[in-house]
Amino acid sequence: MHAGPTTPSPLDEPRPTGWRDELFALSRLAGPLVAANLLQMAVAAVDVIFLGRIGTLELAASTMGVFLFNLLLYAVIGLTSAAAPLIAAELGQRAHAVREVRRSVRMALWVGVAASLVIMAILANGERLLLLADQDPRVAASAGRFLDILLLATIPGVVAGVLRTVAAALGRPGWAFVVTGLALVLSILVNWLLVFGNAGFPRLGLEGSAIASVVSTTGMVAAYLLIFFTDRRLRRYRLFGRWWRPEWPRARDIVRLGMPIMLTWLFEGALFGGAAILMGLIGVTEVAAHAVALNIAAVAFQVPFGVAQAATIRVGLAFGAQDAVWVARAGRTALSLGIGFMGVSAIAMWLAPRLFISAYIDVDAAQNAAVVPLALRYLAVAAVFQLVDGAQAVAAGVLRGLQDTRVPMLVALFGYWVIGFGTAAALGFGTALAGTGIWIGLAAGLSAVSVLLLWRWRARERLGLLRPRSV
Incomplete structure (x- = not known):
């Protein structure tokens, strides 16, 4: 070993x-x-x-x-x-x-x-x-x-x-x-x-x-x-x-910090499950195109998700040391790395969407003639989606390093379900956008969450997030 x-x-x-x-x-x-x-x-x-x-x-x-x-x-x-x-x-x-x-x-x-x-x-x-x-x-x-x-x-x-x-x-x-x-x-x-x-x-x-x-x-x-x-x-x-x-006090600390993380992940997972259900109400072809675009986005998301996991540890070390300069540097570095990568992946999706789709289905096959145009449309929205998804993931990670999980959970509930799912349902069924509207709703929800979490990170000193907790 x-x-x-x-x-x-x-x-x-x-x-x-x-x-x-x-x-x-x-x-x-x-x-x-x-x-x-x-x-x-x-x-x-x-x-x-x-x-x-x-x-x-x-x-x-x-x-x-x-x-x-x-x-x-x-x-x-x-x-x-x-x-x-x-x-x-x-x-x-x-x-x-x-x-x-x-x-x-x-x-x-x-x-x-x-x-x-x-x-x-x-x-x-x-x-x-x-x-x-x-x-x-x-x-x-x-x-x-x-x-x-x-x-x-x-x-x-x-x-x-x-x-x-x-x-x-x-x-x-x-x-x-x-x-x-x-x-x-x-x-x-x-x-x-x-x-x-x-x-x-x-x-x-x-x-x-x-x-x-x-x-x-x-x-x-x-x-x-x-x-x-x-x-x-x-x-x-x-x-x-x-x-x-x-060690009951430490068990309470785990539950106090971990329960909001658990609920945040449930809110996000349920949002994407709900989007798939909405797609199913539109049609089978839309579900297939949605699955292809979402899989491409999910692969790219593993980079900012891994950066977020690492950022929690790096910011947590600085938080424990009560070094505000280190906290700022660790958070800024993680956000730059995560968002920067997603910017590159977004540009790649804009420039060569058919290449990404061809990894999942034969884009020239007759049976996929209806799926490919829809997947291309969804992937165009997914390019924007990439940036805000990476931003909200890493922002949540750096805030967890400050042991700040309750308010980010409430932000996730509001952003994912009020703005995200609400916009997806309204555009998907109230306009001619259909499946593209559902993807715009997902992007809108993730955008709201990323903006609010990034604001909270920038306001960390004013909000008292740098003060040590009694753990």
Whole structure:
């Protein structure tokens, strides 16, 4: 293990004295997180690739089941991600805050496991929920069986999410890339064995894919445990010592900071789910074009999302050190990097939209003749969408570094649902814009959120956000 990723721990790094130092530290932290995020998208795509070869019913059932599972799983991971700003602030305040770091990790795991049990109870009623949503009974029944197995991946998925956050906060983000790569290999292998029944294994189809997800997430936890026990930089924290001992004040801190993050992620995930439903009310062709454009945007979004994760840690270190100059430099560097990349991706989408679309569908095929023009229109809006989506993601990340999560949650609720969904519904069904109007609504909502969060970041001193919290 000692030959693994060599990112220095925050304990070993001098405080940056200029923007170049900060950019170097941020990039070294964000790079592996971006790569891991992209690999995680590949893991999610494996089920679609395998089940798409089995049948339409199985693909539809897995799509419904995975959407519900991921929406709830990532909400809980959002809850536990509060550990990142807490750990960063502790290390910024005192470089060798081993005991404080350990209690944050322990309570994040406790809170995550407790929330996972609630999520598992919800997923156990997946068929009923889908029937209440007026889904096809055959799809709902298959999705219910799929979720009965997939729910077993909830606890390992959340635990892996916590350990990934902790590894990054302790200056070892490269392990996230390594472990996610392992999960991708496991997912492909077990899907190949169990979905199709290769190498003498039973042909389990949909259920085999669910088992593959359980195996890959459990493998991630096992890999992280091995890393934390053998990596010299991480082993010093003895993070699993006295794991049974409660630290209720720190658990309250995790919930206080993490609950707004969880709700923010739910609001955003539900917004895009709602947009897909609106598209479905317009037509099947619009749904297909929407899926292509959204997938392209989602791939590009992994860069500012990774920058935002790193920015939370960098700003958190500066916040813990009570260094306002460092806070400003860390935030400005992260915002410049995230928005700058999205500016480049927006220009690329404007200049060569057909090239991006051709990665998903054959743009010259007759059966796609109606989809391609719509996807081109949506992608033109997505280019603007890229800038504001990157801005709001990184702005939320730097504010989390200041342990500011409640007001950003309210901003997200207002921006996503009042402005975003409201505009999408009004333009999509009240004008001739149809699907393009829905995309304009999404861009409007993200624009509102980005403007308000950026204003809050700029007003941080006046709003008292630099004052230390009692954690």
